[in-house]
Amino acid sequence: MIPLIQTALELGLISSLTVLALFLSYSMLNVCDLSTDGCFTLGACVGAVVAISGHPYLSIIAAMLAGVISGFVTAFLQTKMGVDSLLAGIIMNTALYSVNIGIMGGSSLLNMNKTETVFSKVQSVTDNFGEFEVNKLVIATAAVIAVAAFLYLFLKTRIGLAIRATGNNPEMVRSSSINPVMTTIVGLCVSNSFTALSGCLLAQSQKSVNIDIGSGMVTIALASLLIGQTFIRSRRMGLKIAGTILGAFIFRLVYTVALRFNMPAYMLKLVSSVIVIFAISGPYLKSKYPEFARRLEKRKC
Amino acid sequence: MLNIENISKTFNPGTVNEKQALKGLSLNVEKGDFISIIGANGAGKSTLFNAIAGTFLTDEGRILLDGEDITLTPEHIRAKTIGRLFQDPLKGTAPDMSIEENLSLAAGSGGWLSRISKREKAMLRERVALLNMGLEDRMDSPVGLLSGGQRQALTLMMATINPPKLLLLDEHTAALDPETSAKVMELTEKTARENHLTCLVITHNMHAALTQGNRTLMMDDGNIILDIKGDERNGMTVDDLLLMFRTKSGHVLDNDRMLLTDDAN
Numbered sequence: 001m002i003p004l005i006q007t008a009l010e011l012g013l014i015s016s017l018t019v020l021a022l023f024l025s026y027s028m029l030n031v032c033d034l035s036t037d038g039c040f041t042l043g044a045c046v047g048a049v050v051a052i053s054g055h056p057y058l059s060i061i062a063a064m065l066a067g068v069i070s071g072f073v074t075a076f077l078q079t080k081m082g083v084d085s086l087l088a089g090i091i092m093n094t095a096l097y098s099v100n101i102g103i104m105g106g107s108s109l110l111n112m113n114k115t116e117t118v119f120s121k122v123q124s125v126t127d128n129f130g131e132f133e134v135n136k137l138v139i140a141t142a143a144v145i146a147v148a149a150f151l152y153l154f155l156k157t158r159i160g161l162a163i164r165a166t167g168n169n170p171e172m173v174r175s176s177s178i179n180p181v182m183t184t185i186v187g188l189c190v191s192n193s194f195t196a197l198s199g200c201l202l203a204q205s206q207k208s209v210n211i212d213i214g215s216g217m218v219t220i221a222l223a224s225l226l227i228g229q230t231f232i233r234s235r236r237m238g239l240k241i242a243g244t245i246l247g248a249f250i251f252r253l254v255y256t257v258a259l260r261f262n263m264p265a266y267m268l269k270l271v272s273s274v275i276v277i278f279a280i281s282g283p284y285l286k287s288k289y290p291e292f293a294r295r296l297e298k299r300k301c
Numbered sequence: 302m303l304n305i306e307n308i309s310k311t312f313n314p315g316t317v318n319e320k321q322a323l324k325g326l327s328l329n330v331e332k333g334d335f336i337s338i339i340g341a342n343g344a345g346k347s348t349l350f351n352a353i354a355g356t357f358l359t360d361e362g363r364i365l366l367d368g369e370d371i372t373l374t375p376e377h378i379r380a381k382t383i384g385r386l387f388q389d390p391l392k393g394t395a396p397d398m399s400i401e402e403n404l405s406l407a408a409g410s411g412g413w414l415s416r417i418s419k420r421e422k423a424m425l426r427e428r429v430a431l432l433n434m435g436l437e438d439r440m441d442s443p444v445g446l447l448s449g450g451q452r453q454a455l456t457l458m459m460a461t462i463n464p465p466k467l468l469l470l471d472e473h474t475a476a477l478d479p480e481t482s483a484k485v486m487e488l489t490e491k492t493a494r495e496n497h498l499t500c501l502v503i504t505h506n507m508h509a510a511l512t513q514g515n516r517t518l519m520m521d522d523g524n525i526i527l528d529i530k531g532d533e534r535n536g537m538t539v540d541d542l543l544l545m546f547r548t549k550s551g552h553v554l555d556n557d558r559m560l561l562t563d564d565a566n
Contacts (some may be wrong), residue, residue, distance in 0.1 A: 159413040162399070162407050169397035175393065176407045176459070177380035235443065 006137065008256040009249065013140035014205060016248030017198035019146055020222040021191040023244045026225065028155065029076075029187040030167030034089025036195055037072045038096030040214030042202035043196025045103040048110045051204060055117050061198060067196025068189045070096065075188035078183040085213065100211060108211040117204035136205050143201060147194055148241050154190070156238055163187045214280070216269040223272040224248040226279030251275075302499055302522050303467055308352055311523045322348040323359070324523035330467075335493060335514030339507060340502030344520040346371035350469045353501075355379040366490055367466060382496075384460030385471035386453070396445030400436060400455065401425055407459035428458060432488070452482030464496040471503045486513075499559030507539045516544075518543045521550045 018040060027031040043063040050059035069090065077088035104110050123135040154160045165173045166183040173180045195217075203209035228247020232239050255268060263271075310323040319452070324343050330336065340346050352359050355376035363373050371379055386393060393548035394403050404425045405417045430437040436447070437518050453473060460468065470489065474482035487515060490513070493500050496520070504510050509519050517534060526549045529537065 023459045149344070153416075156416050157414045158406070158409075158411060158416075160337050161402050162413075164398060164402075165406055170394050171391070171392055172403075173406075174377045175380050175385055176409065177377050178406070180411075180466040 003244040004260060005253070008252040010136045010140055010205065011202075011256075012249035012252035013144050013245075014139070014201045014280055015217075015224065015252065016144055016245045017147055017201070017221065018195050018217055019224045019244050019248040020144075020241070021198070022149055022218070022221045023241065024151065024155075024194070024224050025188060026222065026238075028164050028167050029184065029191075031085055031184065031188065032089070033074065033191065034073075034086055034218060035070060035092035035192070036218035037214040037216065038093040038100070039067055039192045039195045040199035040202075041100045041209075041211060042066050042096055042103070042214075042219045044071055044209040044213045045100045045110070046196070048112055048115075048203050049103055049105075049210040051117050052110065052112060054116070055114050055206075056121050058201075059204070060118060060197065063196045064193040067185075069192040070196070071188040071190070072185060074192070075185040077183050084151030097211065104209070104211075110209045112204065112207045113207070114205070116245060117207070118201075119205055129151045140201065140205070143197065144245060147159070147197070147237055148245060152238055152241055159183070159186060160180030179277075183286050197217065208279035216272065217271065219276055220251070220272045221248075223275040223279070224251040225249055226276065257264035285301025302332040302367050303328070303353070304363075305329075305353070305361045305363040306365070308359040308364065310352060310357065310359050320525075323352060324360070326524050327362075328518075330501070332428060332500060332517055333497055333501055335490075335501065336516045336518055337510035337514050338501060338503045338518045338520060339510045340520030341507070345523040346520050347471055349520070350385070350471050350501070350503065352538075353467070354383055354385050354469060381407040381463075382466040383469060384465035384467070384470040386456055386460055386471065387394060387403050388472040388475045390452040390456065390476060393459065393534045394444045394452055397443055399438040399441045400429065400444055400447075403455065404429070404459060404462065408462045429455075429461065432458065447549055448483060450477050453477060453481075455491060457485065457489060461492050461496060461498065464500065465497060468493065468500045470500060472505060476507065507542060511537055511539065511542065519546060519549075521546070526550055 018036065020031070022036065025031050043066060046066040047059040047063035049064045051150075053060075074088050074092045076090065077083040081088075083091065101108055118139055119135050122132075122139055134139040151240070155164065162178045162183045164185065165176070165178075166180045168186070170180045173183065199214055199217075203213060223246060224247040224267060226247070227250050228243040228245070232243030233247055234240060234243070253271070255271065257263060258267075258271070304515045305326060306330040307325050307327050308323055308558075309325055311323055312318070320474065326345070326349065327444070338346050338349075351357055353364060355371070355374060355378075357375060361371060362372070366379075366382060377417075391455055395406075396425040398406075400416065401422065405421060408421070410421060410427070411418070414420060426437050426440055436455070444455065447455065457473070458560060473489070474485045477485060486509075489500075489502075492498070500514070502514065502515075511534065515534075516528070518525050527542075527543075527545055
């Protein structure tokens with residue numbers, strides 16, 4: 001049971017970085033960033049290539065920078081080029097597929113079995129913790145704490161407030177002499193750097209990267225985000241961020257337990273889609289229920 | 302201080318929905334003017350405000366503010382010197398953010414990476430207390446929980462916290478109940494007086510249009526057809542105004558809401 005929870009914890013922590021990215025873009029900026037899948041893979045590819053070339057620490061920075069660039073292009077398309085926000089994400093996703101294979105030198109799979117990664121770097125230090133391999137947990141936890149703390153502080157700065165206001169009422173932002181184009185670009189750059197970091201860490205923890213590593217990530221992360229929101233409903237920013245991480249962990253835990261009960265692994269994406277549908281449609285259907293009930297009653301008469 | 306030279310704006314040109322909303326309109330506003338603007342629905346009052354605030358660029362003509370040509374300046378840059386309030390109290394504030402956060406964004410002090418300082422908090426609280434609405438004890442509540450009047454008063458404070466050169470008020474009290482409306486209007490006049498603001502006010506209250514401020518403009522069909530100030534304005538009644546409108550425009554003023562409220566307060 002303990003290895004099971006440990007795996008859930010590791011994967012939950014690593015993917016919670018993507019969930020935090022969506023918390024910023026989807027919950028705060030009110031942009032549904034569909035380039036998440038491609039950006040996740042981009043982070044994984046860039047991280048892997050740099051790590052294979054012998055720079056495990058640099059790989060983290062390189063992956064995040066790649067995420068920033070990807071976020072910038074997505075934001076630029078929707079704010080300056082007149083491309084619809086959803087379409088901009090889909091286009092980026094398609095474009096990134098080619099870019100990612102290009103980064104991996106034309107191959108759709110890279111192996112890092114003998115590569116020095118951030119995880120293997122730390123392993124030598126954490127070896128004395130007995131039978132459990134804790135290096136993944138240590139690094140993933142550190143990354144999540146760093147990103148969560150950054151996000152918490154960032155959202156209280158003036159630019160953070162402006163990003164929240166852009167998602168809330170762009171008209172008010174303009175009349176406060178702030179350019180909503182600028183806030184959207186900054187917001188998506190930051191959120192995509194988290195997504196790329198998430199991809200980079202996942203690739204290095206499983207010692208391989210393939211072109212499909214990020215597929216469905218946006219739905220999985222949205223599911224986690226919405227699960228987290230049902231568990232923690234608070235107005236306090238710190239608790240909202242904590243709830244986001246909790247959601248990612250609960251999602252992974254439920255999934256891991258379901259695997260234990262012989263749910264085939266390929267069901268992951270179906271399950272996460274169903275969760276997202278329920279989380280989004282639930283409140284809508286609930287609000288429609290009285291209307292439905294009245295129609296039903298009339299039919300009975 | 303505001304010089305509008307011959308501006309025109311046509312919406313949906315070349316389609317069946319083509320609408321010439323402004324037709325070569327010119328206007329000179331003096332510093333410290335408090336101008337009331339009246340006119341029927343579709344006369345172009347709000348379009349004029351949108352043109353001044355930069356919501357769209359005009360097709361022709363120039364707009365100068367304090368001698369500076371702002372015709373092509375983007376909206377968010379103009380917002381530094383032009384404050385604006387809408388009829389809808391929901392438009393001017395971010396509902397999920399607190400009173401303090403909304404005000405701090407409008408105040409815009411400090412760098413992009415700075416947080417709201419203790420001093421700023423105290424300053425904002427002090428300012429909010431001046432509204433006499435008890436909001437100073439709710440600085441952390443989301444603005445979405447406030448009433449329409451409270452939100453409009455807050456929006457007024459946000460628009461004037463850094464005194465703008467020009468304040469545009471687009472029927473900003475029309476959606477409020479009469480008592481709140483009077484209170485917000487009183488607050489507006491006080492703010493304008495204290496900060497020596499130049500104001501343009503769209504109103505549907507013909508009586509108020511003749512009594513508040515120092516100048517009354519009447520718009521019809523995308524242009525200004527009456528510009529009344531000084532002695533001529535002092536002796537004028539609502540009936541005189543309606544008659545002048547009819548002679549000038551050749552048709553009867555067809556704004557029900559305006560006619561219904563012409564003798565109110």
